[in-house]
Amino acid sequence: MTIAQSYQAYxxxxxxxxxxxxxxxxxxxxxxxxxxxxLNMGPQHPSTHGVLRLLLELDGETIVNVIPDxxxxxxxxxxxxxxxxxxxxxxxxxxxxxLAPFSNNLVYNLAIEKLxxxxxxxxxxxxxxxxxxxxxxxxxxxxxxxxxxxxxxxxVALYCFRERELILDLFEMISGQRMMGTYIRPGGVWRDLPxxxxxxxxxxxxxxxxxxxxxxxxxxxxxxxxxxxxxVGVITPEDAIAWGLSxxxxxxxxxxxxxxxxxxxxxxxxxxxxxxxxxxxxxYDRYLVRVQEMRESVRIIQQAKERVKKVKGPFRxxxxxxxxPPRSELGHSMEAVIHHxxxxxxxxxAPKGEVHVxxxxxxxxxxxxxxxxxxxxxxRVHFRTPSFIGVQALPKLAQDHLIADLVAIIGSVDPVLGxxxx
Amino acid sequence: MxxxxxxxxxxxxxxxxxxxxxxxxxxxxxxYIDPPQIADVCLYLRDADGxxxxxxxxxxxxxxxxxxxxxxxxxxxxxxxxxxxxRLKVRLPGDNPHVPTVTGVWPTAxxxxxxxxxxxxxxxxxxxxxxxxxxxxxxxxxxxRKDYPLGYETVQFSFNFDEVNRxxxxxxx
Numbered sequence: 001m002t003i004a005q006s007y008q009a010y011x012x013x014x015x016x017x018x019x020x021x022x023x024x025x026x027x028x029x030x031x032x033x034x035x036x037x038x039l040n041m042g043p044q045h046p047s048t049h050g051v052l053r054l055l056l057e058l059d060g061e062t063i064v065n066v067i068p069d070x071x072x073x074x075x076x077x078x079x080x081x082x083x084x085x086x087x088x089x090x091x092x093x094x095x096x097x098x099l100a101p102f103s104n105n106l107v108y109n110l111a112i113e114k115l116x117x118x119x120x121x122x123x124x125x126x127x128x129x130x131x132x133x134x135x136x137x138x139x140x141x142x143x144x145x146x147x148x149x150x151x152x153x154x155x156v157a158l159y160c161f162r163e164r165e166l167i168l169d170l171f172e173m174i175s176g177q178r179m180m181g182t183y184i185r186p187g188g189v190w191r192d193l194p195x196x197x198x199x200x201x202x203x204x205x206x207x208x209x210x211x212x213x214x215x216x217x218x219x220x221x222x223x224x225x226x227x228x229x230x231x232v233g234v235i236t237p238e239d240a241i242a243w244g245l246s247x248x249x250x251x252x253x254x255x256x257x258x259x260x261x262x263x264x265x266x267x268x269x270x271x272x273x274x275x276x277x278x279x280x281x282x283x284y285d286r287y288l289v290r291v292q293e294m295r296e297s298v299r300i301i302q303q304a305k306e307r308v309k310k311v312k313g314p315f316r317x318x319x320x321x322x323x324x325p326p327r328s329e330l331g332h333s334m335e336a337v338i339h340h341x342x343x344x345x346x347x348x349x350a351p352k353g354e355v356h357v358x359x360x361x362x363x364x365x366x367x368x369x370x371x372x373x374x375x376x377x378x379x380r381v382h383f384r385t386p387s388f389i390g391v392q393a394l395p396k397l398a399q400d401h402l403i404a405d406l407v408a409i410i411g412s413v414d415p416v417l418g419x420x421x422x
Numbered sequence: 423m424x425x426x427x428x429x430x431x432x433x434x435x436x437x438x439x440x441x442x443x444x445x446x447x448x449x450x451x452x453x454y455i456d457p458p459q460i461a462d463v464c465l466y467l468r469d470a471d472g473x474x475x476x477x478x479x480x481x482x483x484x485x486x487x488x489x490x491x492x493x494x495x496x497x498x499x500x501x502x503x504x505x506x507x508x509r510l511k512v513r514l515p516g517d518n519p520h521v522p523t524v525t526g527v528w529p530t531a532x533x534x535x536x537x538x539x540x541x542x543x544x545x546x547x548x549x550x551x552x553x554x555x556x557x558x559x560x561x562x563x564x565x566x567r568k569d570y571p572l573g574y575e576t577v578q579f580s581f582n583f584d585e586v587n588r589x590x591x592x593x594x595x
Contacts, residue, residue, distance in 0.1 A: 071556040079565055083572050114448055241476055244530025262505050353447040356498050356509060367479050384480035392533040421556060
């Protein structure tokens, strides 16, 4: 496990086939004399939340430096998207952050809509908010379960995954898929909510809030949990901003920045919800912020549910240049047939220009840069993903902590490596 | 708190030669900056009163092949105080694209510039750790360049079984 200083290769990976010369500038001079030890962690380590490899420089059990090594899950999504029509690549956005697929759908579709100037009907906006917040719950439940599991509280994981199953059932109802829904489409959503959805959602909303109290009863004032998380991985507000951190990590440091409030999209400005803030910027505060976010999400979902009952109307834009006509129109309208044919063979064309859209995903700010060149395919798509930025800050967060704390810190950053590597 | 300033006017006043072009599309302002001055402009935008673009959202490379100048780097800035976004862009030549790094202004630019280097081969001068990040260290070429082919595997049928078999990459012993 430990690599002797004379070792010239890193056996765990084919990446750094060279010698220590390549990373000489990243480790302290003490590593070169053998005073500190280089230890490999991952990419198959269970607490790295995916295929994240960390090269640790250790002085005893204290971390001197962390060198993250990512890219094991790089799938060339951005490159592939350039070769596909706008609508064809929505399905790939789900696969980036596979715990929050609808946030990724949303940011990409908002970018398309901004680029081609497409309207979104009110009912679609409400449904989008609804699924985006359900996604947040889904993601936070997996985070809480695995985070607690990493630190040693196993039962929380079981409870969290039990509740997550109910959310996945809801996703299956609306999109036919448990995880990768591809439900949000340009101009609205794929289809209207099915009849059985709202009763199931109401049942869930009745069942779920007391469960958050249960998790908190297990953790919030648990002395073991507090010992392992308080004062660990502290980052100051100034550093958090400079390192580009966002979402719960930034807010746990006390910076009030949430895209849903700052630059509202999909009508978030009309919902009544609060942004929980932390004080100390440590692992414990990030935990408190995320748990509180779950309660706020429930509030938003409740409001969206009431609205979706009242607001009827189309669930997708009626602009036939971008949105295919429903099947029922094809039988009697020649124009509908033409639109249908054009959209499924050629797709729609976007003007020359570039847009940039931010969305608050469960992990932080996910941004999409999309540029069109007049054709039916994007010229360039770029996703700024919160996990990429979060993993980058690990050395900053983990310095001078113990290895055991690193596990807690990784959990609190909540990286999804699919999101990180794209 | 100072009143917010128009970033275009401010850059023009502070760096008379840096601002090459201003484009507005769908309400988003793009300022084209003279590449050697980008780090200074960013530092100014971050610290000057009335601007305070303290949050770097992302840095991304773009390839305009076959146009010349071929490459571009886009910087998306956000000012938390004034709640507004700004895009800076530099255009770089096709052969040997160089631009100063902004890691000294925002540490978060480090990996994003590494990604732009990895994917487009854009060199960020003064970057502390310019290595490949997403692809393997011994990868050849820069995958997101427009002239880099989108690879795929030939489907193996009985008529071309041997041919495909010959150049299939098998794990070496």
